[in-house]
Structures are given as C-alpha cells and as structure tokens.
Amino acid sequence: MSTATSETVDAQADAAVEAEEKKQGTVARLWSQHYDLVILPAIIVVGLALLFLYISTQQLDSIEQRVLEPANVLGLLRQHLVLAAVSTILVLVIAVPVGIMLSRRWARRLQGPVLAVGGFAQALPPFGVLLLMAFAFSFGPTTAVVGLTLAALLPVLRNTVIGLQQVDQSLIEAARGMGMSARQTLFRVEVPLAVPVIVAGLRVALVLNVGTATLASYIGAGGLGELVQQALRLNRINVLLVAGGIIAAVALLIDWLAGVAERVVVSRSG
C-alpha cells in the first residue's frame, strides 16, 4: 500500500463529492431563481380540475354532450393553435425587419410617428379588423390569419422599435470606433442586445393572437371561439363555462411557455 494510491483515492472521492455538490447547487439555484414558474401551471391544473369536477356533477343533455365531445374540442383547439402560430410567425417576419429598418439612421424620423400611431392603434379593435377582412376576402382560415397578422402588427412593431432604441448608444459608438461597419454593428451588437426585446415582442404577439383567434369563429375560421358561439346559440351555460375555462387555460399555458422561452433566451444572451 503506497501512500500515493490512497491519496489518489481521496482525491477522486473529493472530486466526486464536489461534483455532487455542484449538481445539487445547480438544481437548488435553478429552483430558487425560477420557483415562481411553478405557480401558474399549478393554478391552471387546479382550475381545470375544479371545472371538470363541477361538470361531472351535472347531467349533460345530448346537445351538450355532442358539443363537449373530446374530438370536437380537440379539433377546434388544433385549428386555434394553427391560426395563432401562423399569424405570429407572419407578424415576426414582417414586424422585426421593419423595426430594424426603422432604427437605421435614415429612417429614424419615421420612428416617432410609428410609435404614436402604434400607441393610438391599441384602441383599434382586433375584432373589427378581423371582421373587415371577411368583407375584403371571404370567410375562412386564410382570411382569419391575415386579420390576426394585421391586428398584431403595430403593437409588435412598436415593441421592436422601443427595444432597439434602448440599446446603449455608447456601445454602438464603441463598435463603430473599433472599425465595425454599420452592418456589422447592427448584426453583431445591436440585434443581439435587442434579442430580449424581440422575444418579448414574440410573446406579446402570441398572446394577442391566441386571444384574437377566439373571435375567428365569427368569420367561419373555427377555433375555440366556436365553443362559446355554440354555447350562446344553444343557450347552454355548462358549455359556456367549459369553453371559457379551456380558452383561459390554453391562453395562460401558451403565455407561460413563452415566458419560459423568454427566460431561457434572456439568460443565454446574458
């Protein structure tokens, strides 16, 4: 038995203990930083559980049963998510580049008006925009996507412009001072620094679109709003409650997912 061996063993043991501590440390740290993320899903689960508990005590008539059939609800949910997802992607593809363009020196003069109009346009009802599209085109999902995109465009554009405005001017000057071209500065300094804002914009767009998509059923594009419409048409309170509960849960869950994504991106970009 040489002392060297036992030292090696000790060292290995130490390393193992250290690694274990580190691992626990990471978990504990993640928990202490992000425990609040558990709250919302918990509320959603409890809320939905209460709702289904209530419904299970009710005698559902045949109409109610038909409307609340899982296949029907899931089909509408799928339509809803497709509407929201497609329109959100479209909003980002349009609003972010335009926002970046507006942050260029030659377009700065347009920023003020865009921000002012964007602020005021919050009062322009998405419902109205959606319905007007039905007159311009026809009933159906494509029209709904166009309407949703238009309705969310200005708020997201506004967010992007503000986000890029907030990038520290001295960093931009430093980048230019090191000899970066305007293009390099934009893509290597300004945009990375504005990523948190763009992600926040994505979240805003998503929440808006999930909300407005509930109204797409009024122009025959389906979605979970259909449940509410049917409940109102059939005058069935149980259906109304279930529909409201499901829509609220879906919206909260999507916002929560976007919030988690936002945190991941923000923590990565420092």
Add this chain to the structure above:
Amino acid sequence: MNYLDYLTSNSEQILFLTQAHFLVVLIAVGVGSAISVALGLAVSTGEPDPPRFSLDWFAAGVREGGLVFTAALLTVPSLALYALFLPFTGLGVTTAIVVLVIYTLYTVLRNTVAGLTTVDRAVLESARGLGYGRLRRLLTIQLPLAWPVILNGIRVTTLISISIAVVGAVVQGPGLGILLINGISRIGAANSFYQVLTGTLFCLVVAAVFEIFFAIVQRLTIPRGIRV
C-alpha cells in the same frame, strides 16, 4: 348608398352607440382604477426589503401576488372572460363592465406600484427626517409624485379597454360592438360592411375623445413643479 349617406342616415344610432361605448369604458376604467390605486396604496411598503413576518412583509407579498395574478388575467382572452362571467352576471351591461374592470386592474396596479416605489429615496428620507408620518408621506409626497405614472397607466388601460369593450357585444353589452355583430351576421346585406367599418373606426373616435380628456386631466392634476 355611399358611406357618407350611411353615416348621416344612421347618425342617431351611431352617436348613441358611441356614447354608450364611451360610458361603459369610462365607468369600467373608473372603477378598476379606483380599486387598483387603492390596492396599490394599501400594499405600498416603507422599506424595499421589509423584515420577515412584519406587516410590510405581508403587504409586499400581496403586492407581488396581486401583480402576478392580474397580469395572468390580462392574458386570458376577453371572449373567455365574457363567457365565464355570463352565467353569474347575465346578459348585458353588468358582464360587459365587470370584465373590463378585470382588464383594467393590472396596468393601473403595476403603474401605481412602480410610481410609488420609484419616488426619489432622498425625498422620502428627508420627509421622514422632517417628521412626516407614514400616512402623510404616502398621501402628500408619494402619491402626488407617482401620479403622472399612475395617470399614464390609466390612459393606456383606457385605450386597451376601448378595443376590448367591442367584444362585449357578444354578451349583449352596449357599445360599438353591436354594429360589428349586426354587420357580420347580415354579411352581404345592404350596409353590413358600413356597419362593421363604423364599429371599428368609431373606436378611434372614442379613443381620441379620451386622449383629449386625459390631456385636460393631466393639465389639471399634475403638480406644477413636476410637470414636464
């Protein structure tokens, strides 16, 4: 029939619905703001990091919880809230207002909390040093200094409420949404497009009236020393 003809021949109905829309938003925002500002004042704490289990500590807890909760409410689509409240508050104006009040809470509460907590520490400390008690500090120093921020929150929430109030027509709430629902259900019929167009555009008219209203309120209520 062109659009102007439509407007003139239906001016009475349009004016009535615009007024109703304005009033519904005004009442909802008024009630919601009163609740939020009162709550914000009640849960304001003297210290940013109060000791455990003190009264301030619970207040801070209520404040953070309230913000998270009202923020979550804001992400719930309005149609869902109208649907959830309808069985309890019935078809009509009550449901329309209750839902709007709920949407008002977060923005005003957030701005109240932010406004009260961002008051210059030096000002608060000197107020304490001169013998201002807590309530006096809150009402004569913090609230007036936070007022521009609070008022801006009320303004923003009003603009948002105008567009949400439109959906209230689904539960037979009063306002311009009625034109939208009528128009879309009669699509293809005479003037259906004009109805939807009017319902949408006149929201901007309501918004403009509110903007003027807020400009006046700002002028009258923001103390001269901190007016920009």
Add this chain to the structure above:
Amino acid sequence: MSETTDQPVVETPHGAGKPDMIVLEGVEKIYPGSTQPAVSELDLAIPQGEIVMLIGPSGCGKTTTLKMINRLIEPTSGRILLDGKDVTHVNGDQLRREIGYVIQQGGLFPHFSIADNIGVVPKMLGWDKQRIRERADELLHLVGLEPSTFRDRYPRQLSGGQQQRVGVARALAADPPVMLMDEPFGAIDPITRERLQEEFLDIQRTVGKTIAFVTHDLQEAVKLGDKIAVFATGRLEQYADPDTVLTRPANDFVSDFVGGGAAVRRLSLVELAHLELHPVETDEAGTSGATGQGTAAGSRNGVAVAEVDGSGRPVSWRHLPDRDAAGTPLVTVPISGSVYDAVDVMLDGCASLVAVVDEEGRAQGVLHWNDLVGGLRTRQGHA
C-alpha cells in the same frame, strides 16, 4: 434635570462651560440579520452651539449614528438625551419635527414651491399662513437667496448649490436647537462647496445651533468642525478638536485616516488674520520716476515695496529686500483666508512670497515661504 443626578453624564474634556445638548449613552445598533454591530457602545456628548463632525471611512457607522439621534434608525440599546431629556422612546415623528435635518441630495419636495418646502415643518406645527410666509422669506434671505425671486420657484428650477441652501433653510424653519446634516455638501462641485461652507459658518455664527455633521472629507471636517469624531467600524476612535486630531492622533487608525497630509491640512486651521506678517510699503505707479531705484532700496531698509494701481491694489513688486523684485511675480491672498490658501496661491503662482490683502484689495503684509517652516510654528497660539 433628574437624568444628570442618577448618573454622571459623560463629560467631555473640551466642552468646558457649555451644557451638553446631544448626549448618546452606550448607544448600540445591530441591524437585523447581522451579528456585527454597526455602532457599538457609543458614548458621545455634543455641547450646545458646537459643530461636531462625524467622519470615518464608509461603513464606519457615522451615518447610522447621526440617524439614531433623530431616530430615523432606532438604536438597539442605549439612551439618547436631547437637552437633558431622554428621547429614546418618544414619538419619532414628533421628535423629528424639533430637529433640523439636511441630507446630501437636498431631498426637496419637487412638487412643492421653494416657500412651501421651507414651510413644511412650521405647517405641521400649526403655524398660521402669514407667519410661515414671513419665516420662509426671512430664511431665504439668511441663506442668500432673494425671496421675491425664489419663493415661488420649484426645486428643479434651482442649481444644486441653491437647492442645498434651501435644504438648510428648510431645516432651520422651525428654529430647532439641534441640526443633523448628512454630507450636505457632498454632491456639490468643489468651488460651490467651498462657498457654501463659508456661508454655512456665517449662518452658524448667527444661529448658534448644535450641529452633528457627517462628512467623509477631512478637509471639510477640519474647516467646519469645533470637534471631530473619528469613527472606525462602529467605534469612536477619537473625539477632539481638529488641531488635536491632526497633531496628536489617538491611535494608529486615526493617524492612518488623517494620513501623511496632516501637517498640510493643519495649515487651513491657521487664519492669516492671526499672523504677524512682514510689513509692506506701497508706491503708486505714477510716482515711480520720482523715487530713485538705488536710494529707495537703501532707505527702505529691508521692507518689501509693492507698486499699486489707482485704487491701492498691488500689481507688481518694486523692491524686495533679499531678491530681484522684477523676477518675482506678485500674488495676493485675502486676509480672511488661511495659511493653506496662501500656500496654494504661492505654489500656483510660482512665487516664494505672497501679499496678504484686505477686503478692498490693499496690501496688509507679506508672508514668505520660509515663514512656513521657521516662523509660523512659534505663533501657532494665535490660531
């Protein structure tokens, strides 16, 4: 006063004659969640009408000590006496209305006019409007701001220095016997700060308050303080008049804190008015031709001669006893200044002597560089 009979109040060796206005007895502060006291077992007595400067490195407890006097921070244990009255447990808000308080950033209420800011405490004390208004004008006048110009302005319309003057006026409003000042001139530019310090001393000469004054600037402490209390991590290391702190630091901490520049700083304690200066004679510029250069030098017998302009202000040296007058620049220092100012002027002007002038700018005497190392020391008693 019953308090003084149960237990002898800490008698400071320097407070001879004057009763103590502020007394801290065994005061201790331990912040929640901390084991180390921020201030431990502090005994401190401030005599009536004196300015005591609390100084020390950051985190030494000087600000905590100040804020315990008006109970913005509640002491963990110990007693605080104000004018012989135990105020450790009285209502804090009431207490603070009777103590002036000035802080670094001014802390003026931005939504109150200047007059309203000054009237804050009188209003709480229930003075009538007319009296508050008169008091505000009187105080604005005292701090050198024209009432008719400033009373209706708002804080943001004032410069930092003006705001700080209003801060002082506000603290004086209800004529409290005691004032607490927390680095009041800390955020002001050096030139304005110096002027404010001068004005502050002038005001103090009229009002004669008992003042506890926190600073981190030794220069300021030496200039303003009747006494200096040097703090280190919650303990009082030395409490004495500025000269003693500078020349006989109580321990290594104080001497380190006072630093190598102590001898130089002491110069600011010595006022020029108290020195015996070398005599100076003056010639008006026009008369230069009449007096022969050589004979003048002889007859003047080692006295410096300055050439003055029409209003009697010296402009250049005509004759100096031990050197070439033409090659020596003439610099002046006001007699109200200190030896420190004189040295500053000499170094700045590359001159080995300086003409000390009165308020009208007329030469009163001459101070030589050599006096600093030779003659000054013997006359120290005058300062």
